[in-house]
Amino acid sequence: MAAVSACSSDTDEPDRAAEVEARLQTVIQKYDVRAVDPTTLGAPSIDDPLSQLGKKLFFSKALSGDQDTACASCHHPSLGGGDDLSLPIGVDAVDPDLLGPGRRHQSSAEHWDGGPTVPRNSPTVFNFILYEKTVFHDGRIEVVADGIRTPNSSFGTADPHAGESLAAAQARFPVTSAEEMRGFHFAANEGDDARLLLGARLRGEDGELDQVAVDNWAAEFAAVYGAETQPVVSYQRVAAAIAAYENSQLFIDNPWFRYLNGDRHALSLSAKRGAILFNTPAADGGAGCTSCHSGPAMTDESFHVLAMPQIGRGKGDDENLRGDHGRYRESHLPEDKYAFRTPSLLNVSETGPYSHAGAYADLESVVRHHLDPLNALENYDIRQLDGEGIQSESLMYTAEESILQLETLRAEDKSKLPQVQLDDGQVADLIAFLQALTDPCVQDRDCVSKWIPGPEDTDPDQLRLVAKDRDGELL
Ligand code: HEC
Ligand code: HEC
Incomplete structure (x- = not known):
């Protein structure tokens, strides 16, 4: 970890900033980190x-x-x-x-x-x-x-x-x-x-x-x-x-991609340190996030066991009927039990609550879960969520089952979740990086x-959803 943690304490001395910048450039070259290239996607225009x-x-x-x-x-x-x-x-x-x-x-x-x-x-x-x-x-x-x-x-x-x-x-x-x-x-x-x-x-x-x-x-x-x-x-x-x-x-005009496309001023120093951690494999002293959140969209589109808390109705798996076996429900492969798809992280600051059952209210708690799933489950507090009557009877049962599954996969060297320890400053840096994945458009x-259909659009059946929040504000 030494190579990365050396720079986690906050400082805006110019030579430190230059060093972080240089290290990030090295990481980008070495691991071939790229922004999404919209020209390859063929996305239709909203005006079509x-x-x-x-x-x-x-x-x-x-x-x-x-x-x-x-x-x-x-x-x-x-x-x-x-x-x-x-x-x-x-x-x-x-x-x-x-x-x-x-x-x-x-x-x-x-x-x-x-x-x-x-x-x-x-x-x-x-x-x-x-x-x-x-x-x-x-x-x-x-x-x-x-x-x-x-x-x-x-x-x-x-x-x-x-x-x-x-x-x-x-x-x-x-x-x-x-x-x-x-x-x-x-x-x-x-x-x-x-x-x-x-x-x-x-x-x-x-x-x-x-x-x-x-x-x-x-x-x-x-x-x-x-x-x-x-x-x-x-x-x-x-x-x-x-x-x-x-x-x-398509909402990809975020500070991170602007930085990758050449705007050296698009990222804060903290976000740059977070980018180094995120994109450096654990074996090379980083946080190893890209072993699953890989590629420009930051997802391998594959399935991994992270043992995130199982709340809600579940899918009727397990004897208590409120479990959710994730990918195993489809593949029936034993190693897929409790595996869920790696989500893209673009705009992630705006897409909470997090994980397949929405168990975490904020970015810090979901990131910390990755670092120590057992500790996160033991200290999980459902009161962080704003929701009435969210079922949680199966929480302890599925927590034990899914942690056991993660430990088994780790013992068999089948888990890609690295065991890394980060200090509070490094976690803050990772979060600053995650926040730099947000296209300002989605906050506006x-x-x-x-x-969103507006007064200028026809409403063919007069059954249009005109949504509001709980304060009655138009969404
Ligand atoms: C072993 C693969 C793997 C690694 C490594 C990994 N993640 Fe994840 N990540 C996932 C999966 C799978 C989920 C979804 C889990 C679920 O839905 O239960 C997830 C969820 C998340 C979420 C919540 C996103 C959402 O929309 O719910 C964030 C944020 C996140 N990861 C950040 C990170 C960061 C930061 C790192 C590096 C410290 C990292 N991840 C490392 C697989 C991984
Ligand atoms: C009651 C809430 C609800 C409604 C209504 C709803 N969805 Fe969803 N949508 C979900 C949930 C929950 C999932 C995830 C389901 C899962 O993974 O098993 C999802 C998943 C998706 C996904 C996949 C996203 C991904 O990352 O894989 C797309 C696309 C989507 N919905 C589009 C639609 C469209 C189109 C409609 C209308 C025809 C619709 N949804 C109506 C709740 C809803």
């Missing part, structure tokens, strides 16, 4: 007609069975592309338009057990286009040899209906989940496909939307796709439009407003 159609669909509650939830209910651009909650509440909210802390579930609703109804944290959809291989915390949508695998095809096998991109494939699933969007009555019979029924709804075939709404959607889709092909409105097209909207959400309501 398809993205604009996607924006309206993303905000329409018509895509939920009971017309109370939109994609934006859990992925709002004003909330960093997420929902600002540990665990989401989708359908049956007391006030469907209230997002973030204060969003509550109706106590009278069926299937409610007192806590959040969705078992995993809602990830940001910002920069989703940077994921090239795996989707979701467990990768149950992923690129396979001959296409894209989804929950509708068996492990390792392409789903012929997945669509053109990971985003399009993903957009076919939230509407099938009872807790997220479908509700408990719509498409509730075996064999029902919520997507076919929603396509039919938008075409006016189930009588749920009035004729004006049906005509409006027909006109909106025809303007993009032409009126020739029938049906003009289908869920396949809904998914493609939402995918274009999501893939236009005016800047993200292009991705």
Whole structure:
């Protein structure tokens, strides 16, 4: 550790600053650290007609069975592309338009057990286009040899209906989940496909939307796709439009990338020291973060056991039924039990709470968990979270199981989580670096407003989510 910790105490002496700068340049050369190159991505513009159609669909509650939830209910651009909650509440909210802390579930609703109804944290959809291989915390949508695998095809096998991109494939699933969007009555019979029924709804075939709404959607889709092909409105097209909207959400103009692209003044001294730690392998005296948060998007898109606290409903794994086995649920490989996908860290200061179950409220606690998972679990305090009734019965059980799993993997040399010790100054430096991964646009309501339907946009079905926070402020 000596090489790195030598510079952790704070000083702004010019020669010290020059030394840190020189060491960071060496690290960048040596480990070939790069910024995301937007020219290779082919991201659509938010101004494209398809993205604009996607924006309206993303905000329409018509895509939920009971017309109370939109994609934006859990992925709002004003909330960093997420929902600002540990665990989401989708359908049956007391006030469907209230997002973030204060969003509550109706106590009278069926299937409610007192806590959040969705078992995993809602990830940001910002920069989703940077994921090239795996989707979701467990990768149950992923690129396979001959296409894209989804929950509708068996492990390792392409789903012929997945669509053109990971985003399009993903957009076919939230509407099938009872807790997220479908509700408990719509498409509730075996064999029902919520997507076919929603396509039919938008075409006016189930009588749920009035004729004006049906005509409006027909006109909106025809303007993009032409009126020739029938049906003009289908869920396949809904998914493609939402995918274009999501893939236009590229927010990568952050200080770190500016620095990598040549702006030597973009980073504070502390962030530079954090960048050295982050990008230097543990074997070379660094914090070893890039053994998993690798590449420009800072994710290997692979799965690792970190034993982060398991709170909430879980996925029904383990005998107490509130566990979540993560990647193991898909791969059934013993080493994947409790493994979750490495998330991208771009804009991470704006995307909390953190981890697959949203167990950590702030960056410091989630970073410290990496450094000493056992100690973090032993001292874990759920009161750091703002959420009512978050289930935590399985916390101790899963903590023991997942720590055991991590220790076993470490003993077999199958864990990539290095055992490093950092002092408080170094942790502060790492956090300063993580904060330099935020594009200022995502902190600015005016800047993200292009991705939020406004008065200038048509509202085809009058079911647009106009979201507010618990103080009644417009999001
Ligand atoms: C009730 C909240 C909720 C709603 C509504 C919702 N999502 Fe999500 N979304 C989630 C959660 C939770 C996950 C993670 C699930 C998992 O990993 O098992 C997720 C994951 C995603 C991901 C994958 C992100 C990643 O990093 O892998 C995308 C993309 C996404 N949602 C888009 C959508 C779209 C499009 C819609 C509307 C059709 C939608 N979501 C509706 C909660 C929600
Ligand atoms: C062994 C692989 C691995 C290493 C090494 C690693 N991480 Fe992680 N990191 C992960 C995984 C996996 C998660 C998500 C865990 C979960 O969801 O339960 C994560 C989550 C995070 C999060 C929370 C992000 C979010 O959106 O929830 C932050 C911040 C983070 N890591 C920072 C770091 C830093 C800083 C380092 C270096 C000190 C580091 N990580 C080293 C795999 C790793």
